[in-house]
Amino acid sequence: MKIETRQFGTMVIEPEKIYTMPGGMPGFPGMKRFVILKREEIWPFYCLQCIDDSELCFYIMDPILFKADYAINLSQTAKEAGWEGDLEAIKLYVIVNTSAGVPEKITANLLGPLLIHIKRFEAVQLVLHDSNYSHQHPIFETR
Amino acid sequence: MLVLTRKVGEKLLIGDDIIVQVIEVNRGNIRLGIEAPGHVSIMRFEVYERIREENVKAASPKAAMDIQRVADLWKKNKGENH
Numbered sequence: 554m555k556i557e558t559r560q561f562g563t564m565v566i567e568p569e570k571i572y573t574m575p576g577g578m579p580g581f582p583g584m585k586r587f588v589i590l591k592r593e594e595i596w597p598f599y600c601l602q603c604i605d606d607s608e609l610c611f612y613i614m615d616p617i618l619f620k621a622d623y624a625i626n627l628s629q630t631a632k633e634a635g636w637e638g639d640l641e642a643i644k645l646y647v648i649v650n651t652s653a654g655v656p657e658k659i660t661a662n663l664l665g666p667l668l669i670h671i672k673r674f675e676a677v678q679l680v681l682h683d684s685n686y687s688h689q690h691p692i693f694e695t696r
Numbered sequence: 697m698l699v700l701t702r703k704v705g706e707k708l709l710i711g712d713d714i715i716v717q718v719i720e721v722n723r724g725n726i727r728l729g730i731e732a733p734g735h736v737s738i739m740r741f742e743v744y745e746r747i748r749e750e751n752v753k754a755a756s757p758k759a760a761m762d763i764q765r766v767a768d769l770w771k772k773n774k775g776e777n778h
Contacts, residue, residue: 649763665751
């Protein structure tokens with residue numbers, strides 16, 4: 554299946570690898586289908602490209618790369634998402650924000666992590682309303 | 697918007713299965729108890745707003761240009777490749 558992407562033009566993807574987000578993402582109602590594009594040139598980031606709107610994409614990364622002690626209550630969350638059991642199939646990502654315009658100032662949203670279930674092909678963005686994590690956590694250590 | 701008055705201890709029923717009770721009122725602070733099914737998400741509105749605003753910023757079209765520079769910087773700093 555061919556899709557339009559914001560950064561990489563037209564791409565061919567496997568339809569069964571489309572993730573659905575039943576709850577959508579805050580700020581983007583109705584945007585429910587995404588693919589995760591992995592490209593060496595933007596690693597350690599991945600592109601979360603929306604299928605419903607080719608101009609919408611987010612960049613995500615594995616938080617362990619910059620904050621090894623980042624933790625969320627996975628079993629509680631899995632229960633809320635209707636993902637009973639099989640916690641191994643859940644991957645945790647955070648969305649990064651480069652809107653400061655300076656690469657060193659990139660931040661990650663630790664307050665609204667993205668959970669994806671690699672077997673169900675479903676994803677949810679959590680809102681950690683009782684957490685002390687920052688929604689603008691710097692990825693590069695400040696010197 | 698529906699506006700109504702409740703006393704401490706009184707409840708509201710929303711839909712079939714969501715109950716909101718006024719537990720305590722103290723100098724402008726109102727403590728609420730909420731009973732709802734597990735699949736219903738309940739959160740402080742300000743936190744949801746913060747996430748929403750952050751999502752909108754993160755999705756800015758300018759990000760595509762910058763992400764390449766950040767990725768290059770990361771690889772240079774960490775001295776690693778995938």
